[in-house]
Amino acid sequence: MKKILLINPWIEDVAAYDFWLKPLGLLYISSILKDAGIETALIDLLDRYDPELEAFMGKEAEDKYYGTGKFYNEAIEKPRCLEHIPRKFKRYGFPEELFRRKLRRYRGVDAVFITSMMTYWHYGVSDTIRVIKEELPDKPVVLGGVYASILPDHAIAFSGADFVAPGTGISPVNSALEFLGIKASLKENFLEELDPDYSHYDKLSYAVLITSTGCPFHCNYCMSWKLWKSFSRRSPKKVAAFIENLYYKRGVKDIVFFDDAILVGSDFKELLKLLEAKELKIRYHLPNGLHARLIDTETAQLMKKVNFKTIKLGYETSNAALQEKTGGKVFDSDLVRAVSFLKSAGFSGNEISAYIIANLPGQSVEDVERAIDKCDELGILPVINEFTPIPGTPQWVELVSKKKLPEDIDPLLLDNSLLPHWWDKGITETSLRLLKEKAWKVRKRIENENCLSRFW
Template structure:
């Protein structure tokens, strides 16, 4: 029996701040939280949203008088304020900042939702937990007695830490759709009205992007999970199966956001967007072309190189893929095998030729190189940089962030001079927490500066 709609809850979604040495809005949106929001709306709840990272927050714009610099493609700076560093991060002589709106503005925003029944807070990087804790503390002060549910990446990867320290009433680990419905049913006596098969990604309602204050870009996923098992990556911890959507339905969604909300920039959050191109990217882009939907696409998360051939390169270029980054990680054959075997050197050189023939320039082709993995030598990083440059692409250093539960975690525990087991702040990629005598922080910094000079030329 269905309950009266008036029995549904007022649910407030919160995307907390980031506290870090550096943070740039590289097409960053709380996609998982907004997926949960739309599912709850389909279950008759009233959903509201506060984004502590909103660079267009009107109160904050008024207060600061200086808007963060934004790029036409929908990425750019956040509001930023230097804050005290947690003691354990004092080893790094860099400013530590809060990115996002000021806490007093967050309090004011919360004041608009005093009738809230439940607050849902998301979390991203494990080492961003202090922003999450501060948000929960302020929610508890402003909305006393209202239960707070925490989910997301930090909550999942550092579940015990979150249970003890976060201040949330409930902590949810892993995919949230089923769990949140059950939690609302069990603890708040709410009926489940719409309970889709969460393995069918097309059965989920579109994320509640309409709640975003000013949409400058939107993230999309065409799949969850990854067929590869790279040792540094946590994808398999979240997704046992590699789930894909129907490309035509992805095109429908892109067209929906473009036609009804005027969105032109889309970022793909997939772990494996290009795998089996005939199964997704080719039919998707052909469908978009056929419908005359004109968009720009960005892939801040690394793409797989193996699939890049003449046809796909042309299609990506012609379809408006402006920002393309590929995960290469290292030019060392043994290390490639050890970390996951997803790509080899010849595949990079061939891919770059195809991409250039299609129209991309050296600077457009960003190649992520993993640096600071346990036991890695400086020579490996410099050789990899040289190889990428010889191929005619742009090396981009991706500093290793150790993630609990991954295959590389045990090696990271042994290699790190920091207590990464008990303190997630040490997972911060800026800290280079698995540095060693050969690949020290100083060497890394010099390399990074040199690379900046070289790629500026």
């Protein structure tokens, strides 16, 4: 039987935090391969609960907020492009020696598949591949995932992988197996027919899942609609059955949905009704920017009954012209109506937050201030996210054509923590800091008003 080692790579950045980061794509690939008769193993370098990591640290992983927490990290040498930026560059995830020790147990595998997330985390990917190549020099390494799909040429040139498999769904898995000369028949409709494979984790306090892939909206700064050619859903019955399984068989206490468009269609409501009937003692979280326009009274009430604890609404900007220009997915009136439904259903202000993007091209400091004020007025928590230009999006193309960004920029410099250091635009590093302070003060006040302190 063929065996493939799956690896979730290090993050190398100036900052990183475990906001429910699980390599869901890799867990699906594990199920797809097993279903086709190929054995799999997983090294998740970001698994804070790994028993060997806990032994190394001399203590159990500490959670801050429903399973989120700090990664183990070490300062490492900065890439040259960061020399002028006064921030430490760090590697987040397992210590290198622990990673090497684990790799040495897999000398018998046929190949290694490594995934990738943000394009600006590419140094973590190439560093992980460097260590794989040193420990398992004769094993072919295949790279897939988001970075490999958005910047395949960059990945071919810099990652060190033997084969780069861009794309979503089973097509990159098929091309990887073809490269390896492994014949297998893969399930085309993996979303409906397979569960992500959480069997690799010894300890599992929370699980991340999706009920859909893709997004029918076309926001000009987003890649979801370009990566997934169509919007697909899994039947609510299968999602509910999987959650029940995770609860009874793995003792999972928190379920985190990472869909891009979970409210589109009627399936989410149906799922909520099924979960309500199952009466599981689970907390549910929606951290991925919900579509405020699609929340209605019934959805809000069902979410409350089922025990949702984290509801993050995508607000992005208070500037009506920019709301329209970026895709028109939300207007202020949508946010106001959604918050009213959620609060009427019994959610408190500290369970509802709104993402505000700062640094969008064309956005002023006042736009962001107004968005924070709007959250304050509605009694919900404002969360500032710095804009990150994603290569290949319409927004990126516009910035490159207007010479605001060099097309061949090192993707690391697009990291939202670094962009204000060099990008000449309306929102400076100082104004961004002041905006974050303003948002923080509003959050603290709302949290205190709701008599519950929470972590941010």
